Amino acid sequence: MKSELERQTEELEQTLQKQLELLKKESEDWVKVGGAVVAGALLVLAVVQLKKKKSNRKTDKVLEVLQREGLLDKDLEKKITKSEKANFWPGIGQRLLIAGLALAKEKYLKDLFNADQTETFEKGQ
Secondary structure (H helix, E strand, O other): OHHHHHHHHHHHHHHHHHHHHHHHHHHHHHHHHHHHHHHHHHHHHHHHHHHHHHHHHHHHHHHHHHHHHOOOOHHHHHHHHOOOOOOHHHHHHHHHHHHHHHHHHHHHHHHHHHHHHHHHHHHHO
16 A cells, blocks of 8 residues: 555656646747747837837928928927827727628628519519
8 A cells, every 4th residue: 555655656746747847848938939029029119119210300300491491380380290199999990890891791782682683583484
């Protein structure tokens, strides 16, 4: 009985060691994937910031030229420097509209053309 318990204990320890090794190997893969995602996000962030700086430089040049020409007033400056914020909802609304039109096309246009064909078939008889 005691030897059986010792054998089971050894088997459980070996199983636990195998599971820990497998977990370490799998976690290495996840760490690599996570690192790649973080690197990609940092790259995108850098590109966006560079593009924003470039656009700010262009805006500053335009403001400077308008000020030299004497055409710059507060309303125009506000319109030029006002940042356009991206909005999530109009994109969703457009997608829902397209999906709704596709659904309506599938559901109603098929029946519409079938109804026309049955009417012409009945008139022919």
